[in-house]
Amino acid sequence: MNLPVNGSFDGPGEGRNISDGWVIRVELTPPSLGDNTGDADRLLRALGRRLASDHVRLDLPLLRELPALIRSADYRLRAVVFREPGGWVVAGLTPGAAPGLVAGLALDLGTTRMAARLVDLESGAILAETALDNPQLEIGPDVLARIHHAATEGGLEQLNMLALEGVNYAIRKLCRSAGIAMDSILLAAVAGNTAMTHLFLGLDPRWIIREPYIPAANRPDPIRAGELGLAMHPMGRVFVFPNVGAYFGGDLIAGILYADLDRADRISMLVDVGTNAEVALGGGGWMVACAGAAGPALEGGVTRMGAMAGPGVIDRVAIDPLTRRFSIHTIGDEPARGICGSGLIDLAAQLFRAGMVDIRGRFLPETLGDRLRVMDETRHLIVVPAAESATGEDLTLSQIDMDSLIRSKAAMFTILETLSATVGLTPSDIERFYVAGTFGAFIDPESAISIGMIPDLDRDRFVSLGNSSLGGAVAALLSRDSVDRINAIRDGITYVELNVNQEFMNRFSAARFLPHTDPARFPSVSIPRR
């Protein structure tokens, strides 16, 4: 089953023009003895009229070019503006009749991967897309290692430089691919978690991880690209999505924007699954959110055979309930070398459906036969035998891995349940369930529901967003009301601290079954009889 992909923000596409975008074409009335307003004031007055604002700023470097530009362009200009507190700033100017486009860079600054998209700011068309490993991986795999490194001599500068190198590499690649000059890029929108955006901006992140967990900034003001060292037009503006706090980053705000959660009139939940599960719930004027450790099992991170999605990685598993034969699918149909999160969830769901594990996830030897082996006093399920694997070794899932997966899925469901409870709802009330991230793109909701990880909703309530952080960054580039909307999201959201109290633990214990202690909550899941 492939989930429908939310396309509301993929831009109006080639050929069409965005009427409320950041690009404004103005035709100025040329000066005369009766109207000898200065060049800049003439331009800003015209832009102000279009923006319904008296407050439009123009920086000196652009002002210096203006008198020649305005005359050579015969008073027809294409301006790129951006939103600032209380007003607007001009980020770039070209003659109105200039060939070529003005571009925007959308950037998802992931801890592990960076993804970038180049868009035409006028048409909304996507010009190119790329992704790369975050070069900061050489410092440390996770945010914590990097924050500690940032506290060492020169560490912050090094991490900042690595982030920039990655982004600038992506920009060069995108521009080559789209056939445009780098200084055609006049806006950038950057979404990342709080630590990543700090490292990107060169802000000391040390207070993020120390009580009371304080970011240097929740809402950085738009920055000139030249000041950051980004390989785009130096006067272009860089917008960094605001965070709600140390544990609720701009990437999730971007996701909320992308999912239109702030405009939802139905109860809608957005789940972004990583090492942390970040969850937002809203519908009609209110929004609550939380973040909690769902356990790396869902990313395939803890099992011995766990792997990030890539060639040879198992992403789908089917088990015939009658013959108990395994059908294993790998990415690229290559010999299996590991399993990713969605594959793991499929595997667990299929094992359960075929009656090969019990409701606690314990392997049932009588159904597993040869596939079960005891190593180091632990039961292992052989998923792919050595003869068929890429590694030449058995790919196995241990009982410990399975228990870890069940804790993770229980944590996830408990988080969703707890967040829903804060607004007096239960998970079954959710009318729209957005799953973000690569996880969301690959997961089979049928499987996730079978193991009780996500609520048992009508399947058409599920929407996979793909990279919602990147999607949100694109959305920010295509509408000039986006910044106000983003700020309203940030300010309007109620962040719920997940207290691991008795009630939470009771819910968690109840969720440590397949699919749940209370099967009535998962009516569509048939519990196999032993």
Add this chain to the structure above:
Amino acid sequence: MNLPVNGSFDGPGEGRNISDGWVIRVELTPPSLGDNTGDADRLLRALGRRLASDHVRLDLPLLRELPALIRSADYRLRAVVFREPGGWVVAGLTPGAAPGLVAGLALDLGTTRMAARLVDLESGAILAETALDNPQLEIGPDVLARIHHAATEGGLEQLNMLALEGVNYAIRKLCRSAGIAMDSILLAAVAGNTAMTHLFLGLDPRWIIREPYIPAANRPDPIRAGELGLAMHPMGRVFVFPNVGAYFGGDLIAGILYADLDRADRISMLVDVGTNAEVALGGGGWMVACAGAAGPALEGGVTRMGAMAGPGVIDRVAIDPLTRRFSIHTIGDEPARGICGSGLIDLAAQLFRAGMVDIRGRFLPETLGDRLRVMDETRHLIVVPAAESATGEDLTLSQIDMDSLIRSKAAMFTILETLSATVGLTPSDIERFYVAGTFGAFIDPESAISIGMIPDLDRDRFVSLGNSSLGGAVAALLSRDSVDRINAIRDGITYVELNVNQEFMNRFSAARFLPHTDPARFPSVSIPRR
């Protein structure tokens, strides 16, 4: 007679603190688990509360320093803010308990001379003052020569560099004198005519002198000092006074601010005399202004013996009406080497009062005796004989010089009369007459009235402002409502184009007598009988 000096904006002085200045001391509530707002947002929220605004910006370089600063300062900060369209920007931050002051630089960018004052932004105290020749004089003596030079290859850059060199020289001198570091200067306010501010900002001035006379900007936004190359804190803000057009510069706006003309409830006129006479008239919610060529004679510029004020220059002249003996005063009591504008006006007034020139300003040989000599077929009055002069030559005033002075004074009076007439007034309605500039500081109103250059008002209506452009720049540094006030002045003023039409010419012809064709307009001036 020495005129009283307007002191309303000389600052509250040593020891007192300005409550509505640009410096704001804040004591922030330290963060806690219950209030984990980011550092920047915490600061900006506190500043916003004090500024009654939600829109305060913080630039990246200051943001990068903030986490360490805010903690080492124990959440007590001294912030310097500045006004921007729609909001405010932070120009500098120090720990609240930091020793030393934060300073502002007031700058009058004259075509010939630059004058600068350093002020304590918190107390308003003047720390140091200096003046120097505008280094652009090496390119050309007047604005026109420089604008032409700016159009040559590298010319604008050269002029911009010369202006900066001059200003930076002044800054170093002021800082040495005040014993402060240059990066303690966090704000600068710069007043100059439209051409000078263009050259200072590196803006192409060529369209200023071509019909329809368009400045690159009427109202440049505040600029980071580092971007301009000023030798102060690079993140400090530089405010350049707005202009109304090519011929009505920020220096006059600064003068209007300094004279409080926008707040006057009595009919008030401000006259700034140079090669151009710049005149503003207001009183109770309206303001009109004009600029016109009054002739360089008033600056002492055209007479052969004319000179800028300086040692050995004649600044006051008295003639005994009975003995017709000349009493000549020079600056520094040194041997005479020339005459400045105020000396020239004194001389003309005294000659007229002693009956040595007629009402057309023609030398009367029967009263001048030996002092009159014909050279090159022109009558010359020997003011200082060769034996007593510093040059070893006679210092003389020719009939041509005298005629030129009379044309200049007539032009001046006609301008005042014409501007008054646009609002249905005559010069005698003026209740407060502010004279700006060095001219205003030295001129004896008695003499100026005697020759009919300025209206015959009660002498206590005259106020000499001194360097009102510099005074206005200081005023801008000491009150944080000044920028809004300045913009309101700029936007509210009605600039009157002086059409040299028949009516103007009639007025001009009538004014070409001493004191006027109609002596009833100058009742206090006794007309000598021949």
